Amino acid sequence: MAGSLRDQLLKTGLVDEKKLKQVAKEKRDEKKQQHQQQKHAPKGAPTAADLARQKAAQAQAEQAERDREANRKKQETAARKAMYVEVKQLINSNRIERKGGELPFRFRDGNRIEKIYVNDALLRQLASGQVGITRIAREYIVVPADTMARLRERDPENVTRMWVSLASESEKPAEDDPYARYQVPDDLMW
Secondary structure (H helix, E strand, O other), rough: OOOOHHHHHHHHHOOOOOHHHHHHHHHHHHHHHHHHHHHHHHOOOOOOOHHHHHHHHHHHHHHHHHHHHHHHHHHHHHHHHHHHHHHHHHHHHHOOOOOOOOOOEEEOOOOEEEEEEEEEEHHHHHHOOEEEEEEEEEEEEEEHHHOOOOOOOOOOOOOOOOOEEEEEOOOOOOOOOOOOOOOOOOOOOO
16 A cells, blocks of 8 residues: 555546646645735734734633632632521521410511511510511511511521511601601401
């Protein structure tokens, strides 16, 4: 099997002499054109190799930016999970049991009116603002007011919602409110 690949292809009949000459001419013309472009290119103009390096560097920088963004999202997710665990632990360690409660306490949760049953002492504490109601998942939990303040500090807006009695909120009625002089008691049973 001595001889070049060209000779071997000719012997087997896969290519003919005319086709080989045409391919060789195209290669020479291509090399001449590249040489002319490099020769006539202005000084300092980027060559094809420079352009390829620039594209590679740009692609690498874009990949690094995507990696940083993905890493930032992972850290935010981990921080949210840690905050949720911390808030859940705080609520569960300070929860006030409301077993045996027969009196309903109604409060607003978004657009819905919710109801929990509490005993008389807990109802008075809710009305006076000494305790508040928080929610984790679908469970409403009564916790002391200082725990509510600590929950607000941690800003768990997506983890829990807090309800505090109207007596503890320092909201003033609007000046043009026709019912401003009629105060609704917080322990109103309805």
